Amino acid sequence: MGTILVVAEIQKGAIREASYELVAAARGAGDHEVNGLVIGSGVGDLGSEFASKGAGKTYVIDDTAAANYNVEIWTKAIKAAAEASGADLVLISNTPTGWDVAPRISAGLDCAFVSDAFKVEAKGSDFAFSRRVFNGKLDAEISTTGKTVATLQPGAMPAYEGSSDGGTEALSVDTSTRAKFIEIKIAESTGVDLTKADIIVSGGRGVGAPEKFPEVIQPLADALGGAMGASRPVVDAGWLDHPYQVGSSGQVVAPKLYIAAGISGAIQHLVGMKASNFIVAINKDPDAPIFEVANVGIVADLFDIVPALTDAIKAAKG
Amino acid sequence: MKVMVCLKQVPHQDARLDVNADGTWIQEDNIKFEINSYDTYAVEEALRLKDAGDAEVVVVSIGPDRVTQALRTALGMGADRAIHVNDPVAFEADALGTAKILAAIAKEEGADVILAGLMSDDGNAASVPPMVAELLDMPSATGVLATDYGDASIKVERELEGGAVEIVELPKPCLMAIQTGANQVRYASLKGIMQAKKKPVDVKTVADLGLADSVGAAFNKTSIDKIHVPVKGDTAEILEGSTDEIVSQLVTKVKELGLL
Numbered sequence: 001m002g003t004i005l006v007v008a009e010i011q012k013g014a015i016r017e018a019s020y021e022l023v024a025a026a027r028g029a030g031d032h033e034v035n036g037l038v039i040g041s042g043v044g045d046l047g048s049e050f051a052s053k054g055a056g057k058t059y060v061i062d063d064t065a066a067a068n069y070n071v072e073i074w075t076k077a078i079k080a081a082a083e084a085s086g087a088d089l090v091l092i093s094n095t096p097t098g099w100d101v102a103p104r105i106s107a108g109l110d111c112a113f114v115s116d117a118f119k120v121e122a123k124g125s126d127f128a129f130s131r132r133v134f135n136g137k138l139d140a141e142i143s144t145t146g147k148t149v150a151t152l153q154p155g156a157m158p159a160y161e162g163s164s165d166g167g168t169e170a171l172s173v174d175t176s177t178r179a180k181f182i183e184i185k186i187a188e189s190t191g192v193d194l195t196k197a198d199i200i201v202s203g204g205r206g207v208g209a210p211e212k213f214p215e216v217i218q219p220l221a222d223a224l225g226g227a228m229g230a231s232r233p234v235v236d237a238g239w240l241d242h243p244y245q246v247g248s249s250g251q252v253v254a255p256k257l258y259i260a261a262g263i264s265g266a267i268q269h270l271v272g273m274k275a276s277n278f279i280v281a282i283n284k285d286p287d288a289p290i291f292e293v294a295n296v297g298i299v300a301d302l303f304d305i306v307p308a309l310t311d312a313i314k315a316a317k318g
Numbered sequence: 319m320k321v322m323v324c325l326k327q328v329p330h331q332d333a334r335l336d337v338n339a340d341g342t343w344i345q346e347d348n349i350k351f352e353i354n355s356y357d358t359y360a361v362e363e364a365l366r367l368k369d370a371g372d373a374e375v376v377v378v379s380i381g382p383d384r385v386t387q388a389l390r391t392a393l394g395m396g397a398d399r400a401i402h403v404n405d406p407v408a409f410e411a412d413a414l415g416t417a418k419i420l421a422a423i424a425k426e427e428g429a430d431v432i433l434a435g436l437m438s439d440d441g442n443a444a445s446v447p448p449m450v451a452e453l454l455d456m457p458s459a460t461g462v463l464a465t466d467y468g469d470a471s472i473k474v475e476r477e478l479e480g481g482a483v484e485i486v487e488l489p490k491p492c493l494m495a496i497q498t499g500a501n502q503v504r505y506a507s508l509k510g511i512m513q514a515k516k517k518p519v520d521v522k523t524v525a526d527l528g529l530a531d532s533v534g535a536a537f538n539k540t541s542i543d544k545i546h547v548p549v550k551g552d553t554a555e556i557l558e559g560s561t562d563e564i565v566s567q568l569v570t571k572v573k574e575l576g577l578l
Binding site: 069070071072075095096099100101102103104105106107108110111112113114115116128131132133134135136137138139140141142143144145146148177178179180181182183184185186187198199224232233235236237238242243248249250251252256257277278279280281286287289291292294295296297298299300304305308309312313316317 | 329331335337344412413414417436439440441442443444445446447448449450451452453456457458459460461473476477478479480481482483484485486487488489492498499502539540541542543544545546547548549550552553554555556557561562564565566568569571572573575577578
């Protein structure tokens with residue numbers, strides 16, 4: 001029996017849901033002892049909470065220098081906790097914090113690394129993982145040898161809801177750093193608030209050109225009385241501004257009706273819209289991952305379907 | 319100042335992806351390749367540094383002969399030199415092995431700034447760049463959207479969730495993994511492409527870098543056992559028929575939802 005270390009992440013003063021998903025993954029991956037790690041400033045209570053809600057014995061690094069995320073402090077902290085716990089597997093959420101620090105732990109410990117897994121299983125004394133590759137088009141089954149660091153895709157499994165016995169143990173690390181945190185800036189509101197729309201019509205790379213948004217996508221949104229959105233490649237290309245972006249780094253929406261036109265369905269987009277009540281996907285590629293989250297799919301050219309649908313909606317409204 | 323850009327050539331985003339005979343990767347014959355989209359933004363970031371001052375830009379890639387084309391493109395965009403690790407031992411390395419190769423080159427070059435894309439469009443792992451930074455014991459930042467260069471340090475804007483960004487200051491030497499959309503990527507001009515033909519491309523092997531005893535399949539700790547089309551869960555109900563038939567079914571759905 002080995003040990004799995006789960007690294008908690010704190011957001012708005014509380015332990016993130018994704019951290020309890022790590023606990024669930026750890027508890028589901030064979031017969032292992034589970035240990036937790038909480039890093040921050042004034043986080044003693046959160047350490048106790050993590051210890052009692054599934055993480056078991058939890059290491060706490062409580063230092064004013066760790067009030068904000070810092071890649072060097074986190075690297076040293078996780079390495080120290082991995083060593084203290086003798087962890088065979090270290091689990092971290094695949095968030096902007098996770099993908100910033102986790103690969104460094106693997107390099108620092110000279111051990112195996114798996115990123116953005118949606119499944120973890122014990123495989124003898126080692127571990128096996130499943131993850132998406134090629135922007136969601138294929139799955140890879142990965143196995144690792146020896147000590148392993150892995151990040152898990154948030155939302156891929158339900159959060160752990162049980163309890164655990166376990167106290168906390170303070171750990172201290174050298175908190176001198178070269179990288180300096182300056183500030184976090186929250187995006188200013190720009191008037192495009194997709195989260196309040198009942199209907200969203202989003203276009204992706206398949207729309208092909210910036211002028212096609214006002215010509216083809218916006219008219220359908222208007223006919224339905226909804227709002228227009230977009231996937232990341234559209235915003236990256238400068239065709240639409242960031243406030244239109246739906247996805248993990250844009251707006252997370254859950255309208256009554258979401259129409260995705262020419263969007264293949266990269267994970268970061270799906271995270272932002274899969275909670276929608278009803279999803280219609282229009283894409284030429286029958287294997288596009290978007291069809292997996294859609295209620296209704298149309299394998300066709302969006303330029304055939306969307307204008308015709310716009311006319312039909314207008315006609316139906318009279 | 320020396321800027322090193324790590325660049326990967328990946329299957330074209332619209333390439334047909336068929337699983338290869340032993341089921342461990344895709345069939346690479348007869349498909350088009352391109353520079354990883356994230357890495358194009360890293361190349362552009364490096365070229366902007368060069369435009370602003372006296373930076374030398376070295377692009378580095380690992381891969382078979384086809385990778386020459388990606389390096390030539392980057393040289394055509396304005397990079398000064400290229401290093402091509404063309405060695406089957408390197409192609410078989412896992413992410414940490416790859417990072418060891420890139421770290422060894424960065425050390426040889428004495429890079430002040432290392433740039434890479436946040437992740438690759440094939441593996442989607444985002445693993446190599448922070449590993450390189452750790453191996454070189456330098457600070458790093460990932461998901462970089464904007465940079466502000468000072469004499470000794472760089473103010474970096476990192477993308478967080480929901481439109482938030484974090485500003486962090488990194489002293490040089492450091493590594494930055496660039497997010498897509500960070501800049502507008504230039505095209506290689508005709509003049510640039512002509513000049514690129516005269517620019518040096520050094521070819522190296524794993525042994526040249528002194529890594530024969532630490533990098534390659536035998537040293538991998540992570541391996542791909544199998545690659546396959548995702549197991550479909552509850553997939554969409556696919557509407558069939560003529561455009562008119564499909565549209566009328568959609569209108570019915572919208573009515574059922576009470577939205578018409």
